[in-house]
Amino acid sequence: MAESNExxxxxxxxxxxxxxxxxxxxxxxxxDPHVKLLTLKSPSSNGRSATYDIHMVNLSYVSQVTVMREAAGSPLPSLPSLNLSKLSNRAKKSIDEKQRLIEAMQSGVSPIGQKLFLHIRKTMEEVKWAGVSILVMGQVIISPPYQIENVKEQKEGKESNSKTLPYVKKLVDKFHQDQQSLSLNNGTSATPVVAEVQPVSQ
Structure with a gap:
């Protein structure tokens, strides 16, 4: 075992x-001298100049360590300061969103409604539950059963934006197309194989 107290x-x-x-x-x-772990970076074994191989070496299983070139000890770079207020707001927003999702599930929102909600959230931030309906940017509401014909403008919502309604309809349409493709790929619409049975002659 190599001496690792250095x-x-x-x-x-x-x-x-x-x-x-x-x-x-x-x-x-x-x-890390406490666990005798040394992390090394070496040229990539695949020959690409833009990548490296990283080796994590447990010095307990090393017989010899030789320093080929000693680097001058330099102070560690200072870490950027954290914006605690921004992190706190992000955490609160995430907790509130999870809480709304739990409330929606407890209110009897169907699995397809939950999936659609998450699908829309990938591209639009201002999405929340209004009972069992999905409210997008305070302007568009999607009611059960969450089909494209259930996408309507929210009359008492924020000032109307002519682009929001068609965009949300496109998202809903894309979601249902993806769901249909998944069903086809899972074999739910596969043509059943019917074997023809011939009578056996006596």
Whole structure:
């Protein structure tokens, strides 16, 4: 086992001989002396110049470590400060959304309604439940059974935007086309094979 009580500076080049008698050489990306874990970066084995191989080496299974080039110890780069207010608002928004989804499920929203809600949320942020209906940007409401003909303008909603209604209809139409394709791929519409039975002569 290699002596691992030393410290490896980030950027140093080292060679490790593993218990399989294999030599690994690379640049030190990280070193944890507590668990004896050394992370090395070496040129890509597939020959691509834009990529690298990353090796995580447990020094407990290494017989020898040789420092080929020592990097000067440099202070770690300072981490960017976190915007705690923004993170808190994002967490609250996510919790509120999950709560609305739970409430919708408890209100008896069908699985297709839940899937459509999530589908719309991929492209539009301002989507929420209004009972068992889906309210988009406060302007368009989608009522059960969530088909394209159930997409209507919300009269008492925000100021109407002529582009929102047709866009939401396209999203709903695309969702149902995708669902139909999934059903076809799962074999639900496959033509049954019927075997013709001939009478057996005595």
């Amino acid at each position: 410290c490896f500076n980030i950027g140093s080049t080292v060679t490790c001989k593993t218990c399989f008698n294999e030599d690994l050489q690379g640049e030190v990306l990280a070193f």
